[in-house]
Each structure stands twice: as structure tokens, then as C-alpha cells.
Amino acid sequence: MAQLIDPTEAMFTAFEPKTQNRFIMYIDGIPAYLIKKIDRPSITFGEVTLDHINVKRKLKGKADWGSITCDLYDPVVPSAAQAVMEWVRLSHESVTGRDGYADFYKKDITFNVLGPVGDKVEEWTLKGAYVQSTAKGSLDWSTDSALMLSITIAYDYAILQF
Secondary structure (H helix, E strand, O other), rough: OOOOOHHHHHHOOOOOOOOOOOOOEEEEEEEEEHEEOOOOOOOEEEEEEEEEEEEEEEEEEEEEHHHHHEEOOOOOOOOHHHHHHHHHHHEOOOOOOOEEEEHHHHEEEEEEOOOOOOEEEEEEEEEEEEEEEEEEEOOOOOOOOOOOOEEEEEEOOOOOOO
């Protein structure tokens, strides 16, 4: 028997795509306009295998939220390198070797994907975020490119608000 086609699926339906260049990220201590590029959160689930006689049954294991990378412009003032190092110093002071309490260095981070008129169309909250690693880039006399730096941010979990 022939299956009928739903007219709403066969005809053009207008939609507005989200674009990569419309976002804003809020990290306490780092001005939003310094943030050039970010990754959206990703999640991977582990696997639990239950062995029984000659068969295996698989179940979903623990969730692992993947770290995100954030690229920042590094102007003279305000220095993104200095802002990032202030955050790092909350978890580890390189001069004294002192480590900080998680309550000091873990932050909640929010970023929004924006619509064409600047409205918020998607909002993520990263809970318990901290600097996992930084890369300050290299200096090179043969180029006149702007200095950038990259931070990898680990977090406990992410919430998609809308």
C-alpha cells in the first residue's frame, strides 16, 4: 500500500538557522569581547557490560562531559593573558606552589547563541568550570597577526537552558 506524504514535510518550511558567529560568553573576570571562538559542550557515555553465561548485556555508563576550548584575543589592555592567569592563580600559585580550594577556582560559565536581532535563542550553563590548560601561542617576527591565546576549560556538567 502506498504511503501518503505529509504536505508539511514535502513543501518548503521557512526556518532561521543558528549561525556560528552570533554568540556571547560570560566568564567572570574575562571581558566578553575578548572571546573569539568557543566549542559547544559535548557528552560521552561510558559503557557497563554485564556478562551472563554466553551473552553480554550492555548498559549506559557514567556521563563524561568533554572539555571545551576557548580562543581569546590578547590585546595590550585589558590583557587576556593576565585575566586568565588571575583565574589560574586561584587554583595554583606558581610562586609559592600553593593550590586553592575548588570553591575558589571553580566558576559557572554561561554562553548564549544569538538570533539575527540579538535575541537569545540558546543558553548553556557550564557548572563547576576551571582552567584545565592554557596555550599562549608563539611570537614571530615574520608576521603581523594579532596575539591570541587558548584555554581548555573542564567542567562538571552542562545544562542547556533553552
